[in-house]
Structures are given as structure tokens and as C-alpha cells.
Amino acid sequence: xxxxxxxxxxxxxxxxxxxxxxxxxxxxxxxxxxxxxxxxxxxxxxxxxxxxxxxxxxxxxxxxxxxxxxxxxxxxxxxxxxxxxxxxxxxxxxxxxxxxxxxxxxxxxxxxxxxxxxxxxxxxxxxxxxxxxxxxxxxxxxxxxxxxxxxxxxxxxxxxxxxxxxxxxxxxxxxxxxxxxxxxxxxxxxxxxxxxxxxxxxxxxxxxxxxxxxxxxxxxxxxxxxxxxxxxxxxxxxxxxxxxxxxxxxxxxxxxxxxxxxxxxxxxxxxxxxxxxxxxxxxxxxxxxxxxxxxxxxxxxxxxxxxxxxxxxxxxxxxxxxxxxxxxxxxxxxxxxxxxxxxxxxxxxxxxxxxxxxxxxxxxxxxxxxxxxxxxxxxxxxxxxxxxxxxxxxxx
Amino acid sequence: xxxxxxxxxxxxxxxxxxxxxxxxxxxxxxxxxxxxxxxxxxxxxxxxxxxxxxxxxxxxxxxxxxxxxxxxxxxxxxxxxxxxxxxxxxxxxxxxxxxxxxxxxxxxxxxxxxxxxxxxxxxxxxxxxxxxxxxxxxxxxxxxxxxxxxxxxxxxxxxxxxxxxxxxxxxxxxxxxxxxxxxxxxxxxxxxxxxxxxxxxxxxxxxxxxxxxxxxxxxxxxxxxxxxxxxxxxxxxxxxxxxxxxxxxxxxxxxxxxxxxxxxxxxxxxxxxxxxxxxxxxxxxxxxxxxxxxxxxxxxxxxxxxxxxxxxxxxxxxxxxxxxxxxxxxxxxxxxxxxxxxxxxxxxxxxxxxxxxxxxxxxxxxxxxxxxxxxxxxxxxxxxxxxxxxxxxxxx
Numbered sequence: 001x002x003x004x005x006x007x008x009x010x011x012x013x014x015x016x017x018x019x020x021x022x023x024x025x026x027x028x029x030x031x032x033x034x035x036x037x038x039x040x041x042x043x044x045x046x047x048x049x050x051x052x053x054x055x056x057x058x059x060x061x062x063x064x065x066x067x068x069x070x071x072x073x074x075x076x077x078x079x080x081x082x083x084x085x086x087x088x089x090x091x092x093x094x095x096x097x098x099x100x101x102x103x104x105x106x107x108x109x110x111x112x113x114x115x116x117x118x119x120x121x122x123x124x125x126x127x128x129x130x131x132x133x134x135x136x137x138x139x140x141x142x143x144x145x146x147x148x149x150x151x152x153x154x155x156x157x158x159x160x161x162x163x164x165x166x167x168x169x170x171x172x173x174x175x176x177x178x179x180x181x182x183x184x185x186x187x188x189x190x191x192x193x194x195x196x197x198x199x200x201x202x203x204x205x206x207x208x209x210x211x212x213x214x215x216x217x218x219x220x221x222x223x224x225x226x227x228x229x230x231x232x233x234x235x236x237x238x239x240x241x242x243x244x245x246x247x248x249x250x251x252x253x254x255x256x257x258x259x260x261x262x263x264x265x266x267x268x269x270x271x272x273x274x275x276x277x278x279x280x281x282x283x284x285x286x287x288x289x290x291x292x293x294x295x296x297x298x299x300x301x302x303x304x305x306x307x308x309x310x311x312x313x314x315x316x317x318x319x320x321x322x323x324x325x326x327x328x329x330x331x332x333x334x335x336x337x338x339x340x341x342x343x344x345x346x347x348x349x350x351x352x353x354x355x356x357x358x359x360x361x362x363x364x365x366x367x368x369x370x371x372x373x374x375x376x377x378x379x380x381x382x383x384x385x386x387x388x389x390x391x392x393x394x395x396x
Numbered sequence: 397x398x399x400x401x402x403x404x405x406x407x408x409x410x411x412x413x414x415x416x417x418x419x420x421x422x423x424x425x426x427x428x429x430x431x432x433x434x435x436x437x438x439x440x441x442x443x444x445x446x447x448x449x450x451x452x453x454x455x456x457x458x459x460x461x462x463x464x465x466x467x468x469x470x471x472x473x474x475x476x477x478x479x480x481x482x483x484x485x486x487x488x489x490x491x492x493x494x495x496x497x498x499x500x501x502x503x504x505x506x507x508x509x510x511x512x513x514x515x516x517x518x519x520x521x522x523x524x525x526x527x528x529x530x531x532x533x534x535x536x537x538x539x540x541x542x543x544x545x546x547x548x549x550x551x552x553x554x555x556x557x558x559x560x561x562x563x564x565x566x567x568x569x570x571x572x573x574x575x576x577x578x579x580x581x582x583x584x585x586x587x588x589x590x591x592x593x594x595x596x597x598x599x600x601x602x603x604x605x606x607x608x609x610x611x612x613x614x615x616x617x618x619x620x621x622x623x624x625x626x627x628x629x630x631x632x633x634x635x636x637x638x639x640x641x642x643x644x645x646x647x648x649x650x651x652x653x654x655x656x657x658x659x660x661x662x663x664x665x666x667x668x669x670x671x672x673x674x675x676x677x678x679x680x681x682x683x684x685x686x687x688x689x690x691x692x693x694x695x696x697x698x699x700x701x702x703x704x705x706x707x708x709x710x711x712x713x714x715x716x717x718x719x720x721x722x723x724x725x726x727x728x729x730x731x732x733x734x735x736x737x738x739x740x741x742x743x744x745x746x747x748x749x750x751x752x753x754x755x756x757x758x759x760x761x762x763x764x765x766x767x768x769x770x771x772x773x774x775x776x777x778x779x780x781x782x783x784x785x786x787x788x789x790x791x792x
Contacts, residue, residue: 024500029451031430041456045463045492046470052500055425055451060437067441074442096441104420104448107503 001035004180008157009039012116013047015187016155016236016244021048023113026152028056033120033159040116052108056117058126065130065138068096095133098141109148114237119158119329124167128270132299135269139360153237157183157244158329167267168325175325182245182321182330190247191234194317196390197249197382201230204377207253207313209338211261211373217277219367221260223253223313231348233314240348247318247333252349252356253340256280256310260340264324264331264366271296276365278342284308285342301342306359312341312349314364315375315383328364336370336386397431400576404553405435408512409443411583412551412632412640417444419509422548424452429516429555436512448504452513454522461526461534464492491529494537505544510633515554515725520563524666528695531665535756549633553579553640554725563663564721571721578641578717578726586643587630590713592786593645593778597626600773603649603709605734607657607769613673615763617656619649619709627744629710629729636744643714643729648745648752649736652676652706656736660720660727660762667692672761674738680704681738697738702755708737708745710760711771711779724760732766732782 013019025044029037037053044051072094109115127135158164158179165175201207205226211219230251233241262276273293278285285308290297301307316337324331332339341364345356369375370386387394409415421440425433433449440447468490505511523531554560554575561571597603601622607615626647629637658672669689674681681704686693697703712733720727728735737760741752765771766782783790 022495024498026500029453029456034427034453034455037451037453038455038459042459042463042466045460045465046467048464048467048495050495050498050500051456051460052504053451053453053456055433055449057425057430057433057449059430059434060425060447060449063434063438064441064447067438068444069441070438071442071444099418099444099446102420102446103507104422104446104504107507108448108500111499111503 001039002176004176004184005035005039005159006042007184008036008180009043011183012040012155012157012244013043016157017114017116017153018237019044019047019049019114023049024052024111025049025114025116026052026054026108026112027116027118028054029118030056030120030159030161031059031122032161032163033118036118036120036157036159040118052112056119058121058123062127062130065096065127065134068098069094069131069134072096095131095137098138100141100144102142102145105142105145106148109145109152112152115149115152115154117154117156119156120161120164122161122163124163124267125270132269136303136360143360154242155237155244156242156329158327164325164327167327170325178323178325182318182333185245185247185318185320187234187236190317191232191239194232194234194247194249197315197317197388198230198232200377200382201225201249201251206378208376209260209367209369209373210376211367211369213372216263216275217259217261219260219373221256221258221280223256223310225251225253225313227351228252228349229351231346240346243329243333245318245321245330245333247320248314248316250312250314250346250349252345253310253313254357255283257282260367262340262365262367264337264368265326266328266331266364266366267326268293268296268300268363273297278365283310300361300363303343303361304359306357307343307361309342309357310340311343311345311357311359311362312339312364314339314341331366332364336368337366338369338375339364339366341365397435398572400572400580401431401435401555402438403580404432404555404576405439407579408436408551408553408640409439412553413510413512413549414633415440415443415445415510419445420448420507421445421510421512422448422450422504422508423512423514424450425514426452426516426555426557427455427518428557428559429514432514432516432555436514448508452515454517454519458523458526461492461523461530464494465490465527465530468492491527491533494534496537496540498538498541501538501541502544505541505548508548511545511548511550513550513552515552516557516560518557518559520559520663521666528665532699532756539756550638551633551640552638552725554723560721560723563723566721574719574721578714578729581641581643581714581716583630583632586713587628587635590628590630590643590645593711593713593784594626594628596773596778597621597645597647602774604772605656605763605765605769606772607763607765609768612659612671613655613657615656615769617652617654617676619652619706621647621649621709623747624648624745625747627742636742639725639729641714641717641726641729643716644710644712646708646710646742646745648741649706649709650753651679653678656763658736658761658763660733660764661722662724662727662760662762663722664689664692664696664759669693674761679706696757696759699739699757700755702753703739703757705738705753706736707739707741707753707755707758708735708760710735710737712762727762728760732764733762734765734771735760735762737761
């Protein structure tokens with residue numbers, strides 16, 4: 001085993017999840033993420049934690065959902081006394097109704113101290129033929145489970161697989177180097193740097209982001225952050241940070257107005273989405289367009305009322321990530337980028353007891369801010385062309 | 397996907413576990429058992445059940461246990477202030493102490509209606525270098541979890557993997573045919589035949605098994621079965637049967653006396669065991685020997701007081717299984733065989749509220765009874781040379 005797999009496991013268990021002896025830890029292992037699962041199990045045994053291992057297989061999820069769709073179809077044909085192929089016209093009625101009393105899954109996360117999700121997989125489009133309606137119905141049924149899971153010390157990471165390398169357009173060995181460069185960092189040093197950004201956002205009331213590139217539509221968007229707390233996301237639950245790698249500072253904005261353009265390509269629910277433009281009025285998306293995947297974007301925005309409002313503004317600060325790989329875990333953390341998410345806000349950004357934007361979705365969209373851009377907080381420039389105020393080369 | 401994989405999944409879900417809409421089903425998927433996991437997930441979606449998938453990886457288990465051993469080692473060296481390699485002399489103190497408050501695992505099985513264990517794996521000796529002491533300590537810590545699991549509608553099966561084919565000494569395609577011949581049977585017809593054997597055992601008070609082969613030590617052993625109920629193990633929880641394939645009738649004997657010889661080779665905790673001889677007095681093993689694996693056998697018998705008494709007498713009646721494959725799931729069900737297990741008895745064989753032989757272990761040993769053998773119940777011959785009283789060719 002590559003020694004970096006063991007280092008990754010130790011980073012996940014010790015730095016990220018802060019596992020102690022006696023902790024009950026649930027680990028989800030994706031297809032082809034076996035090696036990191038083994039290294040994590042070994043680390044948990046050594047720390048004196050308990051371990052329960054879930055199989056996070058996209059192909060199993062797809063089979064379950066397709067089975068549920070088939071179950072509805074055959075149920076319909078029973079009712080009508082007709083043959084199976086009569087049901088094609090009423091697709092809307094073919095969406096399965098999922099049991100939302102998920103006793104086992106809820107029990108798992110209610111009993112767990114920590115949850116370590118190891119992504120990976122053998123095909124990033126393994127669930128491509130599941131209908132958006134079925135996905136949404138299942139996501140809604142799992143809301144309670146998701147909430148219980150987010151009450152644990154949860155951390156999401158990936159094991160570098162060939163499928164993810166392909167998604168990134170990289171050779172396998174090259175992609176492994178990329179992942180470990182992003183993950184195996186001096187997180188304490190990065191946390192110290194990110195605390196500067198957090199201080200600015202915590203003190204600020206309004207953020208304005210402007211980009212004026214020749215080759216892309218302009219961004220000029222303002223949002224309120226008054227009363228909100230920024231998260232110094234240093235890849236550890238001790239920082240309210242739940243991704244490994246991380247390396248961003250994010251907060252929960254509101255009252256967004258203006259236009260924003262997101263030029264970094266991404267994949268949402270197995271659909272390629274590119275060059276998204278969102279128009280905000282009174283905190284809501286009132287118009288949108290995309291060069292590719294506009295239907296998928298429309299589906300997201302139509303999920304519920306909260307899906308048209310921002311849940312997150314994030315500033316990428318991990319300079320160990322040097323390219324886009326079509327994986328949100330990495331892309332949104334990259335230095336010289338800013339992202340905004342429509343949908344659910346994170347509780348850590350909100351005053352105690354106050355609830356932020358609520359939604360079944362949370363979809364991040366990313367802008368490259370390395371050139372001809374500026375971010376202002378209360379009228380003062382904090383970042384210009386990717387360089388922060390406290391860095392060498394910053395120009396007011 | 398081979399259509400037999402889907403047939404296997406349907407047999408498991410419908411015939412064996414009797415899954416209904418709304419049932420909460422936990423599925424454990426071994427390494428390389430992915431395809432059957434996918435087919436089972438699809439079937440569960442279609443039936444309207446919920447699914448939670450565990451990853452039943454032997455390599456993860458081994459890593460966790462080796463990590464726990466390493467944790468003890470480093471703990472010892474902390475105490476002594478000495479270097480790691482000083483600990484080799486006190487192996488006994490190096491056995492990890494496992495947390496027996498397994499909140500997550502217990503919660504899973506307390507909440508589950510059914511548990512489907514899909515074995516498979518990539519290496520049947522994947523845990524070979526874990527010490528017997530560590531195995532035993534972990535098995536003891538998991539006693540509560542095991543009991544909660546056995547209170548569900550649980551069923552154990554295997555997906556045919558290359559590793560299991562190798563264990564059986566068979567080509568992969570050949571082994572797949574073997575597994576599906578054993579699994580995809582007319583279980584109702586076999587249940588009807590097995591009910592004859594159950595009737596004999598339920599009415600009987602004493603069983604005597606005699607073998608007199610030239611090439612092996614004799615067996616002549618008697619045991620009481622008065623008051624015990626035989627299980628017609630027809631591969632369905634509706635028959636108190638929890639294996640797919642099954643095809644045996646078993647009961648919980650006591651007061652065993654005499655000598656028994658088990659000629660079918662088997663693998664216990666990654667150790668090859670062959671030609672076991674057990675001598676019983678007053679219900680207990682008082683002497684034992686084995687041509688191979690005698691130490692592993694001694695470890696088993698020393699586990700606890702119940703490990704020296706029989707928990708099971710079983711009569712194999714699945715004639716779809718035509719050879720030994722060094723897998724207890726198949727070997728003990730084969731026609732022309734009888735097996736006895738030291739250790740834990742199954743509740744289904746006992747009068748309501750009465751507890752049978754209790755132990756942390758349950759280890760089956762098998763005799764070929766195809767030649768020069770007879771089984772008597774209360775002095776009447778029920779099976780001679782493998783042929784039952786109700787079959788053509790039976791000789792009194």
C-alpha cells in the first residue's frame with residue numbers, strides 16, 4: 001500500500017474527525033475506495049474506536065431506485081389491469097413514493113459519534129439513468145437521515161480512483177499526486193492564514209463581487225452577511241469543517257442582488273453544466289441561463305423555495321489545488337476562486353437558534369477570480385485578481 | 397448480468413427473508429459480491445422495502461483487528477518507557493480489550509426487520525494473521541450485536557467469487573454452476589420431503605449414529621433429543637431456516653456419549669482441519685484428535701464451557717449439492733452427510749423459554765454417511781448408507 005494512503009487515513013481520523021478511544025465511528029466506503037477503507041479501519045483499531053462500515057455504492061443506489069421505479073410501474077399496471085407498456089404516458093404518476101421512516105439509517109447516525117464518508121467509485125455517471133423526479137423523491141424521504149448524519153462529527157473525503165482521474169481528465173498516477181497534494185497539507189498553517197479572511201467577513205455587513213473579463217459576462221453581485229459567522233474551513237470538525245481536503249472560508253449570505261457568472265464547468269446529477277448566469281432580485285434567483293445543462297439547473301432551482309436563494313458564499317484558499325478536476329470537493333477549495341451555493345445554509349454560519357435558508361439541495365457554482373476581479377467587504381477591497389489584502393503583491 | 401444472479405436475489409428476498417413492503421432491510425455485501433448486492437438492492441426497491449448496505453470486508457476486519465493489536469503494543473511501550481520490540485515476551489498481555497458497548501451495530505440490528513448477509517470475498521484466508529486471542533476477544537465483545545442480529549429475519553448466502561471457487565478447487569464457471577444448482581431449487585418440494593425427517597426426530601428420544609468403514613475410525617455415538625424440536629431447514633425464515641442454500645433437518649441434542657469421527661475436511665479460522673475424532677462422556681468432549689489442525693480444534697473447545705458440548709445434530713438432505721467445497725454453508729447441507737456442531741444451540745430447537753447449550757462458538761463437523769453407516773432413532777433405522785426410510789432402495 002502507498003504510504004500516502006495511511007497518511008490520508010491518519011489525517012482523516014486524527015486531524016479531521018478528532019476520533020478518540022471509545023468513539024463509535026461509521027465509515028462509508030465507495031466502490032474502489034477499499035484501500036483507504038482498510039487504512040482507516042486500521043487507524044480506528046489503533047485508536048481504540050469502534051467501527052461500522054457501510055458500502056457506499058452508486059451502482060447499488062441506482063439499482064434500488066430503478067427497482068423502485070419498476071415497482072411503481074408494475075403497481076400501476078395491476079390497478080389498470082393493463083399490460084406494462086401502457087404506463088408510458090403518465091410519467092408523473094410513475095415516481096416512486098419512498099418510505100421516510102428510515103429506522104435503520106436514522107438509528108445509525110443517532111448512535112454514531114463520527115461519520116467518515118470515503119468517496120471514490122468506478123463510474124461518476126453510475127446513476128445517470130435515474131429520473132430527476134425519483135432522485136428528488138428519494139432525497140426528500142432521506143431528509144431526517146441527512147439531518148441526523150450532520151449532527152455527527154462527519155467528514156467527507158475521496159480515495160483517488162481511476163473513475164475520478166477520468167472525470168478530471170488526468171492519468172491515474174497524476175491524479176493520485178493531485179489528491180495527496182491537496183489532502184496532505186499543513187492545515188494549522190492554512191487555518192492561521194484563513195483566520196484573516198474569517199475576521200474580515202465576521203466584521204463585515206455587505207460583500208460585493210465584481211468580475212470584468214473580456215471573454216465572459218460580467219459579475220456584479222452584492223449580498224448581506226450582517227450577523228452571520230464565517231467558517232474557517234480547515235478540514236477538521238474542530239473548525240466546523242467537514243471536507244478533506246478543505247481550505248475555504250464560507251458564510252451564509254442573504255438579500256442577494258445583481259448578476260453572477262460562474263465559468264467553472266461542473267457535473268450535477270450526472271449532467272454537465274457550464275457557464276451559468278444567475279440574476280438575483282430581493283435575495284432570489286429571478287432569471288438564469290447556462291451554456292450547457294440548463295435543464296438540470298432548472299430542476300435544481302425548482303426543488304423548493306429555498307433552492308432559489310443562496311445558502312453559501314465561499315472563498316477558495318487551498319493553493320495545493322492547482323487545477324479544476326470537475327469535483328466540487330476540490331474545485332471549490334482552489335485558490336483564486338469564489339463560489340456560491342443555492343439551497344441549504346450551514347448552521348455553523350448562523351446565530352445560535354436562528355435558522356438560515358432551508359432546502360433539500362445545496363449546489364455550488366464556481367467563478368475563477370484570478371484575473372480582472374475584485375471582492376469588496378463594506379466597500380474595501382479584500383481580494384483583487386486572486387490576491388488577498390494580506391499577501392505580497394496586493395493592489396488596493 | 398447473469399440472469400441467475402437476479403434469480404438468486406429474488407430467492408433471497410422473497411422465499412428466504414419474506415421481505416414485505418415497508419420492511420427495513422440491512423444487506424451486508426462482501427468484497428467481490430457486488431453483483432448480487434446490486435440485484436438484491438433492485439429487488440428491495442421493487443418490493444417497496446428500505447435498504448441499508450454494510451460492507452462486509454474481511455480485509456477491513458483484519459486491518460481493524462491488527463490496528464487494535466498495534467494499539468495495545470504501543471500502549472504497553474508507553475507504560476514501560478521501553479521500545480516497541482520489548483513486548484514480544486508477554487503476548488498474553490497484548491490481546492486488545494474491545495469495547496462491548498457497540499452502540500451503532502446494536503442500533504442497526506435492533507431497528508432492522510431483516511438482515512441479508514452476502515458472503516463472497518477475494519481471499520478466504522484474509523484474516524489468517526490475526527491471533528486466536530484477538531479473534532476470541534472480539535467475538536466476545538460482539539455477543540450482544542450477534543444476539544440482536546439473530547432476532548431479525550436473517551439469512552446468510554454467498555455470491556460465487558473466484559476466491560470461493562479456489563477454496564472449492566474448482567474453475568470459476570464450474571463453481572458458479574455449482575452454487576446456482578444448490579440455491580435455485582424447488583424449496584417447497586424439498587421442505588415436504590424434509591418434513592418426514594423432522595417428524596421422526598420430533599417424536600424420537602434418542603439418536604444413534606454408527607459408521608463402520610474400513611478406511612476410517614468407527615463412529616458409534618448416542619445422544620438424547622427428547623423434548624427438542626427439529627427444524628425443517630428449507631432456506632426460509634418461515635421455516636426457522638437462515639441459510640441459502642439450506643436443505644438439512646437439525647435439532648439440539650444433549651447427553652452425548654460415545655465416539656464420533658468426522659472425515660470431511662474444513663477450514664476453521666483460516667486453519668485447515670481434517671479427520672477429527674471426538675470422544676464424549678456425559679455430554680462433554682473428554683478427548684479429541686485431528687489429523688490436521690488439532691491446535692485450532694483445541695482453541696475452539698477451550699473457548700468456554702459450552703464449546704465442549706454439542707449444540708446441533710444435522711442431517712444433510714440437499715441433493716443439489718454433489719461435492720464438498722470446503723464451505724460449511726454448502727458442505728453441511730449435502731445429501732449423504734450428517735454433521736454435529738460443538739457450541740451454541742439454536743433457540744428454534746428448544747421448548748419456549750428454555751435455553752440450550754450456550755457458547756460464543758458454533759463449529760460444525762461433517763461425516764460422510766454414504767457407505768456402511770446407519771442412523772437409528774429409538775432403535776429404528778431411519779437412514780442406511782445415505783438412503784432414508786421413505787426412499788426407494790432403503791434397506792432396514
